[in-house]
Amino acid sequence: SLPDPAISVIAAKLSGVKKKYLVLSGKGGVGKSTVSTLLSRAFATKNELNVGLLDVDICGPSVPRIMGCEGEIVHQSGSGWSPVYVDDNLCVMSVGFLLDSPKSAVIWRGPRKNALIKQFLTEVDWGTNLDILVIDTPPGTSDEHLSIATYLSKASVDGAILVTTPQDVSILDVRKEIDFCKKTKIPIIGIVENMSVFVCPKCKVASELFPKTSGGGEALAKEFEIPFLGRIPIDPNLASTCDEGTNFITGFPDSATTQFMTDLASKL
Numbered sequence: 543s544l545p546d547p548a549i550s551v552i553a554a555k556l557s558g559v560k561k562k563y564l565v566l567s568g569k570g571g572v573g574k575s576t577v578s579t580l581l582s583r584a585f586a587t588k589n590e591l592n593v594g595l596l597d598v599d600i601c602g603p604s605v606p607r608i609m610g611c612e613g614e615i616v617h618q619s620g621s622g623w624s625p626v627y628v629d630d631n632l633c634v635m636s637v638g639f640l641l642d643s644p645k646s647a648v649i650w651r652g653p654r655k656n657a658l659i660k661q662f663l664t665e666v667d668w669g670t671n672l673d674i675l676v677i678d679t680p681p682g683t684s685d686e687h688l689s690i691a692t693y694l695s696k697a698s699v700d701g702a703i704l705v706t707t708p709q710d711v712s713i714l715d716v717r718k719e720i721d722f723c724k725k726t727k728i729p730i731i732g733i734v735e736n737m738s739v740f741v742c743p744k745c746k747v748a749s750e751l752f753p754k755t756s757g758g759g760e761a762l763a764k765e766f767e768i769p770f771l772g773r774i775p776i777d778p779n780l781a782s783t784c785d786e787g788t789n790f791i792t793g794f795p796d797s798a799t800t801q802f803m804t805d806l807a808s809k810l
């Protein structure tokens with residue numbers, strides 16, 4: 543079959559964006575959106591770059607809430623759909639802006655999801671001076687994933703960041719993600735292990751949440767010869783800033799997580 547003409551349209555639309563990163567996870571609920579939003583904030587806050595965050599997690603678009611722009615609507619302009627600005631140099635586009643309720647896409651069948659992803663990638667107008675685009679994808683390696691990879695196949699994605707918890711069920715699913723990147727020729731930047739430990743805010747002692755598989759993300763990275771980027775502990779402040787839609791990076795500048803995400807942003 544002929545390649546979808548949308549692939550070239552999307553490549554042209556994104557050709558002005560200097561760097562494009564995908565954030566992937568094998569499972570839902572491991573912190574993929576948390577990492578996507580932290581990374582976007584880190585790029586925007588510390589490096590003063592123009593950053594866009596695209597949330598195509600059709601079945602659980604949590605980005606609007608974490609970025610404090612829930613309930614916003616997409617504006618049409620002559621050149622497409624305009625993203626929502628949450629800061630001077632940080633804008634967000636989420637499927638959540640298009641849904642009547644955050645749950646409504648869960649019941650959609652594949653073709654409708656595909657059509658929405660395609661429309662999103664072809665119609666969003668990112669302007670002409672975006673330095674970075676972070677793309678938050680649905681969890682797993684579903685059909686939607688494949689369509690995202692296909693639609694972006696000529697848009698020269700710079701790489702994927704894989705997010706996992708140290709737990710076996712998550713690690714197993716990340717293996718599929720690694721496979722997916724290899725098949726779709728998306729370079730893997732590395733693995734982030736989220737919720738590795740819990741540091742008690744009172745006594746400061748770090749406890750492993752998944753002691754049997756402690757260091758699982760790092761071991762997996764070694765096995766596949768992929769860079770291990772680092773760990774993010776369970777952090778009640780991170781959970782509450784995500785729920786409130788406030789900026790963790792500026793709110794908790796001394797946190798190890800802020801340090802880690804800013805370092806990562808400046809290395810990319």
Ligand code: ADP
Pocket residue numbers: 567569570571572573574575576577602604681736737774775776777778780781782784785
């Ligand atoms: P995913 O995108 O993988 O489905 P989310 O990023 O939405 O997962 O995270 C799921 C939930 O876990 C959210 O409520 C989020 O605030 C919380 N969470 C994620 N990572 C952490 C962490 N390191 N510390 C505390 N809470 C976290």
